[in-house]
Amino acid sequence: MRRTILTGLALLTLAGGSLAAAQVLRVPMPRVGPRGQPPPPPTIEMLQADLLANSGSDIVYFTGNSHGLDAAAQATLTAQARWLHANPAVRARLEGHADERTPRDYALAIAERRANAIRDFLVLQGVPAAQLTILSWGKERPAIGGTSDMALAMNRRVRTVLMP
Amino acid sequence: MLLAMLSAPALAQTGAPTVIAVPPLATPENVSSSAGDTGLIARYVADVIASDLRSSRELVVIGPENARVYSYPEATAPAFAQWRKSGAKSLVTGFVQARSDGRLTVACYLHDLAGGREIARKGFVVAPAEWRRAAHRCSDAVYQQLAGRPGAFDTRIAYVAESGIQSARVKRVAVMDSDGTSHRYVSAGDSTVLTPRLSPDGDRLAYVSFAGGQAHVRMLDLANEADRPLLPGNAMSFAPAFSPDGKRMLFSMAVGGNTDIYATNVDGSALQRLTSAPGIDTAPGFSPDGSRIVFESDRSGTPQLYVMNADGSDPRRISFGGARYAAPAWSPDGELIAFTRVAGDGLRIGVMSASGAGERILTRGMQDEAPSWAASGRDLLFQRGEGGRTMLFVVSVDGGEGRRIVTPQDGSDPDWSRPGS
Numbered sequence: 001m002r003r004t005i006l007t008g009l010a011l012l013t014l015a016g017g018s019l020a021a022a023q024v025l026r027v028p029m030p031r032v033g034p035r036g037q038p039p040p041p042p043t044i045e046m047l048q049a050d051l052l053a054n055s056g057s058d059i060v061y062f063t064g065n066s067h068g069l070d071a072a073a074q075a076t077l078t079a080q081a082r083w084l085h086a087n088p089a090v091r092a093r094l095e096g097h098a099d100e101r102t103p104r105d106y107a108l109a110i111a112e113r114r115a116n117a118i119r120d121f122l123v124l125q126g127v128p129a130a131q132l133t134i135l136s137w138g139k140e141r142p143a144i145g146g147t148s149d150m151a152l153a154m155n156r157r158v159r160t161v162l163m164p
Numbered sequence: 165m166l167l168a169m170l171s172a173p174a175l176a177q178t179g180a181p182t183v184i185a186v187p188p189l190a191t192p193e194n195v196s197s198s199a200g201d202t203g204l205i206a207r208y209v210a211d212v213i214a215s216d217l218r219s220s221r222e223l224v225v226i227g228p229e230n231a232r233v234y235s236y237p238e239a240t241a242p243a244f245a246q247w248r249k250s251g252a253k254s255l256v257t258g259f260v261q262a263r264s265d266g267r268l269t270v271a272c273y274l275h276d277l278a279g280g281r282e283i284a285r286k287g288f289v290v291a292p293a294e295w296r297r298a299a300h301r302c303s304d305a306v307y308q309q310l311a312g313r314p315g316a317f318d319t320r321i322a323y324v325a326e327s328g329i330q331s332a333r334v335k336r337v338a339v340m341d342s343d344g345t346s347h348r349y350v351s352a353g354d355s356t357v358l359t360p361r362l363s364p365d366g367d368r369l370a371y372v373s374f375a376g377g378q379a380h381v382r383m384l385d386l387a388n389e390a391d392r393p394l395l396p397g398n399a400m401s402f403a404p405a406f407s408p409d410g411k412r413m414l415f416s417m418a419v420g421g422n423t424d425i426y427a428t429n430v431d432g433s434a435l436q437r438l439t440s441a442p443g444i445d446t447a448p449g450f451s452p453d454g455s456r457i458v459f460e461s462d463r464s465g466t467p468q469l470y471v472m473n474a475d476g477s478d479p480r481r482i483s484f485g486g487a488r489y490a491a492p493a494w495s496p497d498g499e500l501i502a503f504t505r506v507a508g509d510g511l512r513i514g515v516m517s518a519s520g521a522g523e524r525i526l527t528r529g530m531q532d533e534a535p536s537w538a539a540s541g542r543d544l545l546f547q548r549g550e551g552g553r554t555m556l557f558v559v560s561v562d563g564g565e566g567r568r569i570v571t572p573q574d575g576s577d578p579d580w581s582r583p584g585s
Binding site: 065067100101102103104105106108109110112113116117120134135136137138140141142143144145146147 | 329330331332333335356358359372374377378379400402403416418420421422423444446447460462466467488490491504506510511530531533534549552577
């Protein structure tokens with residue numbers, strides 16, 4: 001189910017306005033730009049889109065108060081680890097979130113714990129720890145407003161955000 | 165026998181509400197001050213006292229609208245026979261007088277009409293702009309005398325003012341008098357801010373800010389708005405709480421997925437770690453005597469409330485109600501602990517005894533959290549989420565309907581100061 005949604009999102013991205021950017025990333029980068037100038041470096045948005053396309057998702061979701069990683073999350077993170085390993089110059093910030101039903105202070109703590117669980121997994125997959133930083137947002141940046149079960153589930157997450 | 169009855173608090177004697185008359189204060193001479201004419205201020209002071217006493221919901225207030233106007237000498241020697249006809253049992257009089265140094269004298273007197281005698285008096289010399297503060301302190305004196313409990317009218321509320329869409333809320337720390345006046349913002353809104361906490365003397369405010377990225381505790385001086393991080397470095401710290409003497413701070417620090425409780429002096433020195441259990445220990449708060457700390461921990465698997473000594477020793481779980489518990493707050497008299505209860509039916513505010521017995525749920529919202537005690541120990545201020553908005557509410561510890569505290573924008577994370585701060 002989760003995989004289906006994410007594949008749909010990736011397709012939407014490819015079919016939508018960012019088609020050009022996605023295509024640029026899918027062909028080998030030209031070594032020399034027009035008139036012999038070096039090409040402009042890819043923007044952070046282009047890199048983020050590439051991570052998304054190659055990992056299936058830049059977000060991992062959690063159930064309840066947990067910080068455990070299910071099989072789908074581990075598959076996503078394994079692919080993220082490959083991408084990060086292949087792009088050692090790109091730093092990533094793991095941004096942890098909690099849902100609206102979590103009281104304020106506990107939300108900050110559990111979102112930090114989730115982000116650390118992701119970091120530990122990525123480091124075990126060979127990503128250098130120095131490439132990763134942690135940021136807990138608590139429940140301050142919900143992906144979806146409201147307290148429906150769907151909103152709560154979509155907000156319990158860690159997003160891998162590439163940093164300029 | 166008669167004397168004993170008169171000295172006992174009026175409200176404690178009967179269930180019937182006490183009727184009190186609050187006519188406009190007098191002025192010996194109508195003089196212009198920097199905050200307006202003394203005659204006008206005298207009327208405003210009575211407005212504030214009447215409004216304060218009405219908000220207690222324990223007193224029936226007559227005036228100042230349509231109340232009998234009296235002369236300056238009558239402030240200390242009222243015509244008792246005249247006032248008795250109003251049906252009131254008590255009367256508040258007073259005066260506002262301009263001083264030669266540019267300041268004002270604000271005086272108030274509480275009279276027992278049946279006995280025909282004065283039972284309390286207060287006088288303040290204040291800058292003209294501070295007349296409202298003097299009025300609140302008159303209200304405190306009147307309430308203390310009639311209810312036998314300290315009033316909380318000369319108190320402030322710090323909270324987080326919210327605006328904008330849910331996924332990118334703009335949050336600013338705001339401070340106001342507890343009646344909603346003198347409202348001001350003390351942070352700019354360029355960084356997300358959380359959980360403001362007023363120091364016991366009211367001069368400082370500790371809060372959490374995301375300025376620079378990571379959440380961390382900052383200390384703000386309210387007089388000059390000087391603002392600095394509590395701790396050096398860029399560790400993630402949150403959930404600040406002052407000690408009752410205002411000298412120490414409690415807070416949580418998260419390191420590598422483990423959150424513990426620490427204490428430090430308010431200048432950030434003398435850092436002390438108080439918990440070391442694996443898991444999350446957060447939301448600490450002192451008992452009113454400073455000897456113990458209530459906090460939230462998931463060391464048992466789910467978030468529950470614990471009490472430990474102020475040095476971190478002897479932690480004991482007190483919540484056993486079968487739900488998750490958060491955001492504990494110790495009552496001013498030390499008897500009760502308020503909390504947020506998290507269960508399938510949402511977040512609710514409740515109280516239990518300091519030993520964990522006698523749990524009672526006080527609110528019926530779906531998203532009620534973050535209780536803060538009124539100084540009286542009778543009311544709890546909290547935040548209610550409803551339809552994508554957050555608002556401040558007050559509920560009596562005896563139950564009943566919540567009452568909304570109107571703020572210019574949405575509000576969350578309220579903190580109610582102690583009196584005299």
